[in-house]
Amino acid sequence: MAKTVQVVFQPSGRRGEIEAGKSVLEAARALGVGIEAACGGARVCGKCRVIIEEGRFEKLNLTSAADHVSPVGEAEQKFLTASELARGYRLACNAFLTGDLVVTVPEESRSAKQVILEKGRERHIELRPAVKNYTLTLPSASLTDFRDDRRRLLDTLERETGLRDLAVDYPVLKELPRVLRAESWRVTATVWQDREVIRVTPGERPTSLGIAVDIGTTTLAAFLCDLTTGAVLAKASRMNPQIGYGEDVLARISYAASETDGREKLQASIIGALDALAAEMTKQSGFRPEDVDEMVLVYNTAMHHLALGLDPRYVGRAPFAPAASAPLDIKARDLGLHINPAGNVHSLPVEAGFVGADNMAVLLAEEPYKGDAMKLIIDIGTNGEIDLGNRARLLSTSCATGPALEGAQIAFGMRAAPGAIERVKIDPMTYEPRYKVIGQDDWYPLVYEWHPTVQKIGAQGICGSGIIDAIAAMAKAGVISKAGRINAKLETPRVRRGESGKLEYVLAWGKETAIGKDIVITQADVRAVQLAKAALYVGARYLMERYGVDHVDEVILAGAFGSYIDKESAMAIGMFPDCDLAHVHAVGNAAGDGARIALLDVEKRREAATVARAVEFIETAVEPDFQQKFMEAIAIPHAKDTFPHLG
């Protein structure tokens, strides 16, 4: 047997036995400790900083922790300063266990709980669920009526409901004899899609439960619904636990493809999270997870593969062909989900390689195909998904925006969690900023007070909406040029050259932050946002060109991100073509709403299958003038296009 060592993580206190030779990052994953690892352990992002502690682990009588971990490697020399190394800092991905160890995960490296928007707009949903209960009284078995239990049930169901030729799923069959007789042949049969009996309960069963989940690359948002009334009984959300294997989907696909059991581990982590969400929500409502009869999942195509355990290698490379794009119904027991084992897990259809079932859910929620208005829908995430059209025609594309608009790959970027700067304004005379931090009600500094604001939560970094606000404000105040260059000649200490000699703008001084460091927007950060917003803009423009329109009637900004975004800032940096701001709407998690709609209304699933076939997918990266158009869109707001509605 392999040698194991004991590892304790601080401040969580999680501990366990880990095989010697594993990295600290692997140990953290095994023990459920969240460490940021944007590159998925490829040793290129430098985010997974941890501190190896000396002598704290009393039981072990450690004298020098250095004897219990591999020597400092090349990647660490690059990302950590000499002073940090002296204080015990290491990269979790590059420090390998040789003995027992106590490891502190500093705040900056922790995967924080994100603020997730569960509250979409109120929508009208028809209640036509796939799962229905029928309470029946069967004739009892006798020497003159010795039909088998299955036939007796199906005959009564047919007589009472007209449903014929139903299947009875195997787990139901196993318990049928006991269940039918438990309350003198009175039972409730739960039927899925008018074609399969997925549960039989003794006596009456008034309620039937379903769960809809929006599986984002970063977050999971779930709704527990009563399928007999349509009511949302509970909501819950949590981080996508696959983040421990890489922040973006490509890092995870690479992990799945190259690590032993990588695919199985990634799937198991999502299934575990879905089970936990089901347990949390059912407990809140006085039910058990086994009471849940159906689950509807929406996700992008990569998460679709990673959650269902489908070989994901080819969705990550051209021509991005998914394993399956049709709507799928997979038995909960085949996925290892601990809801009703005979229950089904429904996936909305995938449209194309990078336009996933989550976009299909957004379309179900927004229904652009039902009206005459020319709607532009932008679902902002690590991958941007864009739809344009109306009842006549519907176009769709996706673009690799990268994680900049979610606050990742930004010097002080972080997710939309407490401590994140989410709003920024800059005075065009003094170039002094004011900002607002998630978790704190007031702006900093408060302008009507002379003494400094008491900050309950100091700033720790900048989230996506803060970045967009900051870039818009910097452009408006002249801190950056139309081309996005920081103006070195401004007379303010806020603009300076950083350690690397590159220009940066100081948004918060170290003394006012929770991390004790200046929080800055670097030239590289500005560039990353320009690339991301240009990708969205060009995507939208290609769809308009392909459709043959030069303006849109309405813009919908969707995404868990969406309702925090300042729509004026977004248009000011040129994230989408000009539109009357009164007709720009941030709708929150439209994908989650669409999932819930599909859970409650089986007709919408059929609609989804039809729409998925009708949507024209436009692959923009292959267009010959893509580079030219992209370069023009990098300017703020745009090199040529005008924005009359910006005023």
Next chain:
Amino acid sequence: MAKTVQVVFQPSGRRGEIEAGKSVLEAARALGVGIEAACGGARVCGKCRVIIEEGRFEKLNLTSAADHVSPVGEAEQKFLTASELARGYRLACNAFLTGDLVVTVPEESRSAKQVILEKGRERHIELRPAVKNYTLTLPSASLTDFRDDRRRLLDTLERETGLRDLAVDYPVLKELPRVLRAESWRVTATVWQDREVIRVTPGERPTSLGIAVDIGTTTLAAFLCDLTTGAVLAKASRMNPQIGYGEDVLARISYAASETDGREKLQASIIGALDALAAEMTKQSGFRPEDVDEMVLVYNTAMHHLALGLDPRYVGRAPFAPAASAPLDIKARDLGLHINPAGNVHSLPVEAGFVGADNMAVLLAEEPYKGDAMKLIIDIGTNGEIDLGNRARLLSTSCATGPALEGAQIAFGMRAAPGAIERVKIDPMTYEPRYKVIGQDDWYPLVYEWHPTVQKIGAQGICGSGIIDAIAAMAKAGVISKAGRINAKLETPRVRRGESGKLEYVLAWGKETAIGKDIVITQADVRAVQLAKAALYVGARYLMERYGVDHVDEVILAGAFGSYIDKESAMAIGMFPDCDLAHVHAVGNAAGDGARIALLDVEKRREAATVARAVEFIETAVEPDFQQKFMEAIAIPHAKDTFPHLG
């Protein structure tokens, strides 16, 4: 944690850690040691005799084994003599572990490997398997053809074969991307029932495998077939491992209903045996178990429930309603079988409570419904199943024969294994017997030699065919009367009063046997056979009466037992109504043949479903004159009916 003790079984040498407090019988089951337990551990049969050994287990330095086992109980006082108790004999069901122990299982208590008849008669089988291979070349994915892998496969399948709207089973979907690309988009798709893709293999796949199994109460007989040629690649058989939980189905049903996880344990033991059979046969033929794409199972209704894990309580009591009687297809992975996880396990339909899928298989093999001849089919087992009819009409019944005709519940009864007396003749002048033992070529004693025959294998007991021969011979020689009473007045030492004072006939003297005891036929044994044969006879007569015929054209004796039986002896004791012996056939394991037919010819499954609905099931026990008829049939051969063909 519970205390465990170490137990070693002799002579097999099997050993392991067992929880203290368990019985020796439970320990034997856990370690895979076969001990006869006809009553399933209910302490009423006294068969599970074992010897607790002293001081043999060197590592443990045992001084007195008595310190390691519970005191002798009431049941043991009843079944074991003082001398046996002194020698360390115990009943395995009643001796509980308190410390480490060495246990010897004497030959008489061992579950022996039975001689199983695999060689049915040659039958013409049409090759129309449910599983078919199609080798295809798919167009490769490109930026202009970015269909998903599933659609690409199904489109090509439709173009090449015309098969539409196929499902792709989930385990297949998971690996599809890799498999399609492994040999440049050339693949073999394995399709089940023209409706589901259950395997996709890179490149060509010439063979497809299936397994047919006849799951008897006592034995399993399996065939591995090449579904593309119909050839039988391998055969294998083994004991039904559920015997450790009780010899007859009622004992097992009771175990399943009353013990913790009883149903799961019984199912797991059968599934384990099926996996072992698949592993053994595929290895012989150079394949792996995962290469097997379908399995067809036939069994009686109780074994059907116990193998599929269906709640069996109600098939064991009136009105004997099964959980399901329709043909079933259950995914191998749902049963935990380690063949192709997407493969199906097909069960032939059950006709009624005690007339199972195995009788359906017998009907498929014998096809009485296709001719004009009035056929009587008797499938002899622990439950007798009887069919009568022709193309016009088909009747069926079952009767509780009990295990006497298989050699159980007989004083010296044993299964048809080496050492069993299988043929008996008795000289009507001297009342001296001659007998033949399984595993030995010659009769004993040889009449043309003066010196005693050298017996390679001494007799250990009597199997079913030996019992039938013995009763027939005893009747013919006048050792028993027509009423079945042993004649106390005969002048021969062979007829005597046993320990209980009841009459018995000595078939073999202790000196010539392997067990060192006289092997006798008791008055109770004669009675048990009379009851069994009367049940079969009355069943046949009721079917004839219901059909309205007073003779049959042909009698088929089926069952693993069937081809060993002496048809003249069987008719001589009145097991079935009179028939020309030239038209009485012992066909061997017709149920196994029927299972193989259903595996290779999907049309026969449809035929089975039709026949199952058409068969008229007759419940004979509810007939008002049943008792009267039964009493008449107890006489040898019958109180009233004549047998002109006996001569």
